[in-house]
Amino acid sequence: MAVFPGTCLPLALNCSSVLSHLPLLRQPSAAAAAGFEEIELWWPYPDPYPSRRDMDRLVAAVEDAGVRVGLLNLFGGDLWAGERGFACIPGREQDFMASLDSALELGGRLGVKVFNPMYGLRVPGATADDQERTAVANLAQAAQRAGDLGATLTLEPLSALPAYPLATAASALSIIERVRDQGAANIGLLADFYHLSFGGEDMTAVIRRRAPDFARIQIADAPGRGCPGSGSLPLEEWVQAAFEAGYAGGVGLEYRTDEPDTCFSWLTDSPERNRAHCPEAGAAVELCRGGFLVRRGIVETVMPDRSGFWLAAEGVEPRAFVHLDYQDVEIGAAPAMSTETGEGRGSSPLATGRALSSSAASALGRAKPRFLKDSIKS
Numbered sequence: 001m002a003v004f005p006g007t008c009l010p011l012a013l014n015c016s017s018v019l020s021h022l023p024l025l026r027q028p029s030a031a032a033a034a035g036f037e038e039i040e041l042w043w044p045y046p047d048p049y050p051s052r053r054d055m056d057r058l059v060a061a062v063e064d065a066g067v068r069v070g071l072l073n074l075f076g077g078d079l080w081a082g083e084r085g086f087a088c089i090p091g092r093e094q095d096f097m098a099s100l101d102s103a104l105e106l107g108g109r110l111g112v113k114v115f116n117p118m119y120g121l122r123v124p125g126a127t128a129d130d131q132e133r134t135a136v137a138n139l140a141q142a143a144q145r146a147g148d149l150g151a152t153l154t155l156e157p158l159s160a161l162p163a164y165p166l167a168t169a170a171s172a173l174s175i176i177e178r179v180r181d182q183g184a185a186n187i188g189l190l191a192d193f194y195h196l197s198f199g200g201e202d203m204t205a206v207i208r209r210r211a212p213d214f215a216r217i218q219i220a221d222a223p224g225r226g227c228p229g230s231g232s233l234p235l236e237e238w239v240q241a242a243f244e245a246g247y248a249g250g251v252g253l254e255y256r257t258d259e260p261d262t263c264f265s266w267l268t269d270s271p272e273r274n275r276a277h278c279p280e281a282g283a284a285v286e287l288c289r290g291g292f293l294v295r296r297g298i299v300e301t302v303m304p305d306r307s308g309f310w311l312a313a314e315g316v317e318p319r320a321f322v323h324l325d326y327q328d329v330e331i332g333a334a335p336a337m338s339t340e341t342g343e344g345r346g347s348s349p350l351a352t353g354r355a356l357s358s359s360a361a362s363a364l365g366r367a368k369p370r371f372l373k374d375s376i377k378s
């Protein structure tokens with residue numbers, strides 16, 4: 001499972017962005033080989049009418065790779081010519097519905113749970129009110145139909161496009177709220193932290209106040225829209241804050257790279273980084289592998305060079321040594337525990353290998369203390 005280096009935060013890979021150097025049908029397997037279990041896709045065809053054969057081949061490639069598709073964009077027109085969807089454009093309702101029909105057909109076969117239509121640009125001869133009414137009507141119908149698949153619709157603010165009406169979280173959320181008023185509750189914000197920060201948003205305030213309205217998060221660093229760590233955005237901090245504020249969805253990597261051979265090198269932890277994040281003696285931690293709880297315990301002793309620590313693990317003898325130069329097991333902050341027994345207060349002991357409950361996984365994903373990704377040596 002691909003996670004933020006030094007964290008337990010799972011990541012999805014936007015293949016259309018990061019793996020654009022590869023043919024479409026090779027992208028799912030390349031993502032799987034890099035450790036990703038979930039991918040995202042822009043609309044992968046030049047029009048909204050792919051052949052049955054083309055869809056069959058993509059579905060087979062995804063299934064053969066063993067990944068799931070967490071998000072699919074709707075066809076948005078000729079992006080190279082500047083089009084950005086049709087949702088808000090009066091007179092292009094049929095184009096919007098054609099893009100919706102094909103996305104739901106393909107997405108239904110792929111098990112997609114989040115669909116992202118592009119809003120569209122301002123057009124001459126239509127007032128802002130006209131375009132908003134058109135968008136609300138189209139998006140309400142789209143959300144209702146996505147709901148038939150158990151899926152959610154998103155709306156994304158985009159930066160650096162003067163003709164795109166939704167440049168801020170507030171502008172997109174105002175449309176989302178009007179769609180919800182039409183009875184479509186399954187629509188939320190696609191919070192692309194790159195676009196929001198580029199547009200000058202107060203990210204701390206947006207996350208704190210509106211994280212429960214996020215239906216999906218996407219990230220890239222700035223400047224340059226590169227991989228996390230290539231710029232100056234505190235992406236890990238913002239993602240952690242979103243989970244703490246009530247977000248419960250996926251996190252997609254939508255960055256660009258000029259060096260395909262090293263596009264995942266940032267995911268590799270260094271011993272120096274891991275040691276800098278070594279927990280302190282007395283900390284309660286949980287160790288998990290692939291979503292399963294391995295051990296829970298109290299940090300007894302930290303090595304002088306902070307290369308590892310001894311863990312008094314619940315119900316396990318002897319105690320475990322956790323070495324920070326290995327990366328097989330993720331380590332996260334545990335719920336409040338007794339330092340005498342190592343057990344969670346008010347809960348029964350957890351057996352090694354037991355699957356994390358949704359509440360435990362949520363606590364692990366949202367906890368504020370630093371996370372590590374390492375291996376156990378007993």
